[in-house]
Amino acid sequence: MASTERARGNAIGLIETRGIVALTAGIEAMIKTADVQCIAVDRVSSGYLIAAIQGQLAAVRQALDAGSAAVKRYGELRAAQLYPRPSAESSALLETHRAAALQNAVLALPSGDGR
DSSP, X not given: OOHHHHHTTOEXXXXXXXXXXXXXXXXXXXXXXXXXXXXXXXXXXXXXXXXXXXXXXXXXXXXXXXXXXXXXXHSEEEXXXXXXXXXHHHHHTTOOHHHHHHXXXXXXXXXOSOO
């Protein structure tokens, strides 16, 4: 998705965790709870990971709450942040080669629909 599309009325939420199990639980909870998409997953430092979601403001807020609760059950929640109307420049920072590789991997799953 292009940066300009992200900047038009879509909120972005970030969740930072310690450990892949906690991050996976958080992402799953966020996606199942609200109509959001995971747009980026990256390693911050040794053992610390971050996931970014995108959607309408209320959906992202609801997803972050559910994701934070799930992360706390399985590991350490370092931060959860909501950006209601990110600028195009801020959104462009999330577009990495890793994010594209993750999206391609998800689309290659047997279901093929990305969910």
